[in-house]
Amino acid sequence: MNKIDLTTPMRQSPKGLLLILVMSLQKMIRAFWPMLIIYFWKNEQFVEYQLEIFAGIGILVVLLVAHAILYYLNFKFHVEKDSFILRKGYLRKQELNIPFERIQSVNYKANVLQRLLKVVSLEIDTAGSVKKELKIMALEMDFAEALKNALNNTASSEETKELTEDAPIKKESSKKLIKLQLGELIKIGLLQNHLQMALIILAFGWQFYNELADTFKEEVSQVSGQVNEQVLQSSLLVIIFMCLLFLAISVVASVIKIIVKFFEFEFTKTEASFQMQAGLLNRKNLIIPFKKIQELSWGTNPLKKAFSLFSIKIKQANSQFDKNKSIMEIPGCEKHTLNQLQEVIxxxxxxxxxxxxxxSRKFFWRILLAMGCLPVLISLPLYIFNVVHFTIPVVWFAFSICASWLAVEKxxxxxxxxxxxxxxxxxxxxxxxxxxxxxxxxxxxxxxxxxxxxxxxxxxxxxxxxxxxxxxxxxxxxxxxxxxxxxxxxxxxxxx
Amino acid sequence: MIEKLEFENKEIDIQELPKIEDLQFNKVEKKFLLVLLLRIVMFALVFNGIGLFFYFSGKMGFPSEGILYTLLGINILVILRLLMTIMAFKIRAYALRERDISYQRGLITFKQTTVSVNRIQHVELTQSVLMKLFNLSSIKIYTAGGNQSDISIAGIKKEKAEEIKSLLSKKIGQHE
The missing domain is CATH 2.30.29.30 (Pleckstrin-homology domain (PH domain)/Phosphotyrosine-binding domain (PTB))
Structure with missing residues (x-):
C-alpha cells in the first residue's frame, strides 16, 4: 500500500477550493434563477439601475470567493486512534469526532466537474438519528482510497479481518452477478410504470408553467387562449392523439431516466459485500456489506410481470445524507438472480x-375511504355547476374500488x-x-x-x-x- | 379468513413468554394532566384575547360578527380537545421490564410501542417550562428506527425519570 499519513490534520485537495466555489455559485443561481430570467427578459426596465445591480453582483461574488477560501482553509480532518476527526467552519467552528464503530459506511462519488478535476467526494455515514454533515468535497483518488480503507478497516473489525486475511482470494471470489447493457436498459425503461412518470411530468410541467407564467404573462395568455380554443373545437380524435403523444413522451422520459441512472450497471458479489456501479452523469459507487443489509425488497408491475422481470432494492440503515444512498437498486433482473441474492443475504x-x-377484508373500506371517498367528496363543489365534468369523479371512484379490492388481495x-x-x-x-x-x-x-x-x-x-x-x-x-x-x-x- | 395463530417455536413455548398485555403498567403522574390542560387553556386564552381585541377595537375590514363566530367555533374545538385529553389521559401508561420498555397512549388510535433495551441508542430527559413548575420530566428513548419510532414518555416525576434513565443506561452499557 502507498504510504499516506492520515494522522496529522490536513486539508482537502486544493482543487476543492474551485469545487466549493462552483457549488456555492450553483446554489446561488438556483435560488435566484427566476430573478435572472426576469432581469434578462425585461432588461430595458432595469437600465437606470444597471450600476447598482452590477455592484450588487460584484459584492456577492467577492463574498462568495471569500467564503470559499475561508471554508477551504478551515476544513481539516485526520484520523486519531480509533476515531475520525473533522474540524470545519470559520464563523461558527465545529469539531466532529466520529468513533469508527459508529461509522456505517464510507462512499465516494464524482460528478462531472469532479471527474474533470480527477478528484472524488467522500461521504461518511454514521448510525443513529444525530444529524451530522460529514462530507469531504475533493480528495485525490488514491487518497480517498487510503482514507476509506483506514475507516473501514477499523470500523467493522470482524468482517474486514476476514477480508484482509483472504485478500488474494477475495479478488477471485468476487463474482459479477449482473451487468446491464444499453439494450437491456432500454427494455427495462420501456417496462417502467409510465403512468407514474406521466404524473411526474404533469406535476413538474405545471410547476414550471406557473413559475414562468408570471414573467411571460402576455405571451402565456395568448398561447393558452389559442390552446383552449383548439382543445374545445377539436374532435375527439385530436384529444386521443394528444393523450397518445403525452404517453409517448412519458415512455421516452422513463427510458432516458433509466439509462441515465443505470448506465453501464454492474453488480458484483464479493466475499462479504455487494458492490454496485452505475450512472451516466453521476457515477454512483456503492458497497453494502452483507451484515449491514436491513431488508431486501423486490417488486414487479404488470408490464414487467409479462417479461418475468423484477426490480430489487437492497436497503441498509438510512443515511442522513440522502435516502437513496442507503439503497442499492437493481432496475431489472430475473427470478433466479433474485433467488441468488436471497440465498446470500x-x-x-x-x-x-x-x-x-x-x-381482513375490512381493509378494503379503509383504502376506499382514503383513496375514493375523500377525494371525491372534497372535489364535489367543483362539479356542482358543471355536470359534464362529473364523469371524472365517477370514473375515479370506480377505479379506486378496483384498486382497493386488489390492495386487499395482495x-x-x-x-x-x-x-x-x-x-x-x-x-x-x-x-x-x-x-x-x-x-x-x-x-x-x-x-x-x-x-x-x-x-x-x-x-x-x-x-x-x-x-x-x-x-x-x-x-x-x-x-x-x-x-x-x-x-x-x-x-x-x-x-x- | 384469518387463521388462528399458533407460533410454534422449537426453543421456547410462546405461551410461556411474558404477555405484554398482562404487563403491570404504570400510569404517568396525575399532575401531568394539569400540564396538558393548561397548555390548551393557554392557547385558547391567547387566541380569545387577540380576537376580542380586534372585535372591540373595531379596526377590521370585515363584519365584526365574523370574529365572534370564529371564536365560538374555536372554543367549541378547545372544549372538545380538553374532553379528549382527559379521556385519553387514562390510557397513557408505561411498563418497564428487564429487557424492554413499553409505552401506550391514544384514544382514537390506541398505540402500544415496545422498545427492547438492546436496541436503544440513547436516552434523554427533557423538561418544558410548565413541566418544570410541577417537577415533571419526559424520557425520550431513541433507536435506529427513526424519528417515528422514538418514544417520549411525558409526565414522570423528575427523580423517578432520572432513576429510569440511569437504569436504562446501565442496561444499554451491558449490551455493548
Missing part, C-alpha cells in the same frame, strides 16, 4: 404454508422462524423480506373502528424504514407483537 429458513396470513405476510416476508400492491406487487433480529421497534395499533371488529395493526420499524401489517385479528396482532419483541431480545447478533 438470508440464512436458510422454512416458510411454512400454515404461517401464511391474509389480512396484502399478506409470511413468517418463518427467523424471517418475515410482507407482500403488498395494487396493480403491481412488492415484497419485503427481513430477518426478525434486524427489527428495532414494534408497535401495536388499534383504532376504535378496528376495536369494534376485533382487528388491529402491527407496525415494524427497522433502521431502513417502517412497514405495516394492517387489519389482522386482534389476537394475532398481540401474539405477533409478543413474538417479534421476543425475537429481538433473544438474539446475540448485532443488527449492523
Amino acid at each position: 438470508f440464512s436458510e429458513d422454512e416458510f411454512l404454508i400454515d404461517r401464511q396470513y391474509k389480512i 396484502r399478506s405476510f409470511r413468517m418463518s422462524e427467523n424471517q418475515l416476508i410482507i407482500s403488498k400492491g395494487m396493480f403491481g406487487q412488492d415484497w419485503k423480506q427481513l430477518e426478525l433480529y434486524k427489527i428495532q421497534v414494534v408497535d401495536f395499533r388499534q383504532s376504535i373502528f378496528q376495536k369494534r371488529s376485533g382487528l388491529a395493526s402491527i407496525q415494524i420499524y427497522t433502521a431502513s424504514g417502517s412497514t405495516t401489517i394492517p387489519f389482522i385479528a386482534e389476537n394475532l396482532a398481540k401474539e405477533l407483537h409478543k413474538y417479534l419483541v421476543y425475537k429481538i431480545q433473544a438474539t446475540e447478533k448485532s443488527w449492523m
Whole structure:
C-alpha cells in the first residue's frame, strides 16, 4: 500500500477550493434563477439601475470567493486512534469526532466537474438519528482510497479481518452477478410504470408553467387562449392523439431516466459485500456489506410481470445524507438472480404454508375511504355547476374500488422462524423480506373502528424504514407483537 | 379468513413468554394532566384575547360578527380537545421490564410501542417550562428506527425519570 499519513490534520485537495466555489455559485443561481430570467427578459426596465445591480453582483461574488477560501482553509480532518476527526467552519467552528464503530459506511462519488478535476467526494455515514454533515468535497483518488480503507478497516473489525486475511482470494471470489447493457436498459425503461412518470411530468410541467407564467404573462395568455380554443373545437380524435403523444413522451422520459441512472450497471458479489456501479452523469459507487443489509425488497408491475422481470432494492440503515444512498437498486433482473441474492443475504429458513396470513377484508373500506371517498367528496363543489365534468369523479371512484379490492388481495405476510416476508400492491406487487433480529421497534395499533371488529395493526420499524401489517385479528396482532419483541431480545447478533 | 395463530417455536413455548398485555403498567403522574390542560387553556386564552381585541377595537375590514363566530367555533374545538385529553389521559401508561420498555397512549388510535433495551441508542430527559413548575420530566428513548419510532414518555416525576434513565443506561452499557 502507498504510504499516506492520515494522522496529522490536513486539508482537502486544493482543487476543492474551485469545487466549493462552483457549488456555492450553483446554489446561488438556483435560488435566484427566476430573478435572472426576469432581469434578462425585461432588461430595458432595469437600465437606470444597471450600476447598482452590477455592484450588487460584484459584492456577492467577492463574498462568495471569500467564503470559499475561508471554508477551504478551515476544513481539516485526520484520523486519531480509533476515531475520525473533522474540524470545519470559520464563523461558527465545529469539531466532529466520529468513533469508527459508529461509522456505517464510507462512499465516494464524482460528478462531472469532479471527474474533470480527477478528484472524488467522500461521504461518511454514521448510525443513529444525530444529524451530522460529514462530507469531504475533493480528495485525490488514491487518497480517498487510503482514507476509506483506514475507516473501514477499523470500523467493522470482524468482517474486514476476514477480508484482509483472504485478500488474494477475495479478488477471485468476487463474482459479477449482473451487468446491464444499453439494450437491456432500454427494455427495462420501456417496462417502467409510465403512468407514474406521466404524473411526474404533469406535476413538474405545471410547476414550471406557473413559475414562468408570471414573467411571460402576455405571451402565456395568448398561447393558452389559442390552446383552449383548439382543445374545445377539436374532435375527439385530436384529444386521443394528444393523450397518445403525452404517453409517448412519458415512455421516452422513463427510458432516458433509466439509462441515465443505470448506465453501464454492474453488480458484483464479493466475499462479504455487494458492490454496485452505475450512472451516466453521476457515477454512483456503492458497497453494502452483507451484515449491514436491513431488508431486501423486490417488486414487479404488470408490464414487467409479462417479461418475468423484477426490480430489487437492497436497503441498509438510512443515511442522513440522502435516502437513496442507503439503497442499492437493481432496475431489472430475473427470478433466479433474485433467488441468488436471497440465498446470500438470508440464512436458510422454512416458510411454512400454515404461517401464511391474509389480512381482513375490512381493509378494503379503509383504502376506499382514503383513496375514493375523500377525494371525491372534497372535489364535489367543483362539479356542482358543471355536470359534464362529473364523469371524472365517477370514473375515479370506480377505479379506486378496483384498486382497493386488489390492495386487499395482495396484502399478506409470511413468517418463518427467523424471517418475515410482507407482500403488498395494487396493480403491481412488492415484497419485503427481513430477518426478525434486524427489527428495532414494534408497535401495536388499534383504532376504535378496528376495536369494534376485533382487528388491529402491527407496525415494524427497522433502521431502513417502517412497514405495516394492517387489519389482522386482534389476537394475532398481540401474539405477533409478543413474538417479534421476543425475537429481538433473544438474539446475540448485532443488527449492523 | 384469518387463521388462528399458533407460533410454534422449537426453543421456547410462546405461551410461556411474558404477555405484554398482562404487563403491570404504570400510569404517568396525575399532575401531568394539569400540564396538558393548561397548555390548551393557554392557547385558547391567547387566541380569545387577540380576537376580542380586534372585535372591540373595531379596526377590521370585515363584519365584526365574523370574529365572534370564529371564536365560538374555536372554543367549541378547545372544549372538545380538553374532553379528549382527559379521556385519553387514562390510557397513557408505561411498563418497564428487564429487557424492554413499553409505552401506550391514544384514544382514537390506541398505540402500544415496545422498545427492547438492546436496541436503544440513547436516552434523554427533557423538561418544558410548565413541566418544570410541577417537577415533571419526559424520557425520550431513541433507536435506529427513526424519528417515528422514538418514544417520549411525558409526565414522570423528575427523580423517578432520572432513576429510569440511569437504569436504562446501565442496561444499554451491558449490551455493548
